[in-house]
Amino acid sequence: MRRHVVAFGGGHGLAASLSALRLVTEHVTAIVTVADDGGSSGRLRREYDVLPPGDLRMALAALCDDSEWGHLWRDVLQHRFGGGGELAGHALGNLLIVGLWDLLGDTVGGLDLVGRLLGARGRVLPMAAVPLTITAEVEGVDAAFPDAVTHVQGQAAVATTPGRVLSVRLDPSEPPASPEALTAVAEADWVVLGPGSWYTSVMPHLLVPQLEQALRDTPALRILTLNLEMHTSETQGYSAVQHLESLRAHAPDVNIDVVLADPQVVDDHDDLSMHARRLGAELVVLPVARPDDPGKHDPLRLAAAYRDIIG
Incomplete structure (x- = not known):
């Protein structure tokens, strides 16, 4: 069942x-x-008036397909920029998710698209x-x-x-x-x-x-x-x-x-x-x-x- x-x-x-x-x-x-307001999520939330993407990103990464493709895109999503520039501290997946929201104008649709990219074994919703x-x-x-x-x-x-x-x-x-x-x-x-x-x-x-x-x-x-x-x-x-x-x-x-x-x-x-x-x-x-x-x-x-x- x-x-x-x-x-x-x-x-x-x-x-x-x-x-x-x-x-x-x-x-x-x-x-x-x-409700996250710290780190990369907090910065994107304040700058673009969007849902904080970090916890959504982590959930998507946890559901990635157990394959080379799924693990690669999980690591891409979780990659965090170092250094001291404007991107420092941002997780690449946070930027991808917010970019898709901006492009599609659809919060759930953007998350579903990232899930397809990961071959996610499940769905992530706010x-x-x-x-x-x-x-x-x-x-x-x-x-x-x-x-x-x-x-x-x-x-x-x-x-x-x-x-x-x-x-x-x-x-x-x-x-x-x-x-x-x-x-x-x-x-x-x-x-x-x-x-x-x-x-x-x-x-x-x-x-x-x-x-x-x-x-x-x-x-x-x-x-x-x-x-x-x-x-x-x-x-x-x-x-x-x-x-x-x-x-x-x-x-x-x-x-x-x-x-x-x-x-x-x-x-x-x-x-x-x-x-x-x-x-x-x-x-x-x-x-x-x-x-x-x-x-x-x-x-x-x-x-x-x-x-x-x-x-």
Whole structure:
């Protein structure tokens, strides 16, 4: 049976998920966050008033055909200019994607064209039709005032902020979702959320009202893949349980069917299982980390875990 899987996220976390899912099914759609405002993506976003292309590029690269042609164009997309000139720091794929958007006047059409060039085993879509700005309420940004709450704006700033992120919101608060993304969620058999930067790659999808509604209404089953590293800059001091609690706080009406966790992040199996059940989910604990680098997902192990769950 063909399984249609939709994967939500952005950056390296989504790339890890896609690298595994492409080994499980050829019917993968990546729905990618569009709030990045740093680096090459931020520069192109500000200069041309377009969606930030970087996370979209990384998702396309992760889905490239497993052939000499696919690997060549993956490397072309990921090539980053060095030096000190105007192109320094830009990824070639970002320029290609923005150039196609300018030429075609069609965001999704441009991404599909790059996918054809790569022989991509799946499709990549933006989660919203307009670029988004993330604003977080952060406690203890200044160590001298640990209880003070500060508003931190911008994906790059939130991802690296000191202090403890309490909540996030989007601007605009009700952005139009990509119609193709809504269709993909409605037609999916499975939806995979995470891994990835919790507040800047995973949670934003749940804050787009049309997308959150689609997640509630879809007949698909939903997998939440927990991160391997709990204590990133934007989740300082968080346990696996606190990740689940924050998801429930931000999207109380979205149920999860399976929470997938690596053994290294499970401090108390019974407690984590109880919090998973509050989301409607079964806790599945399987080794998905690289044996030689436990902070990164192993594509084969993650694929095996997804295959066990999806069937």
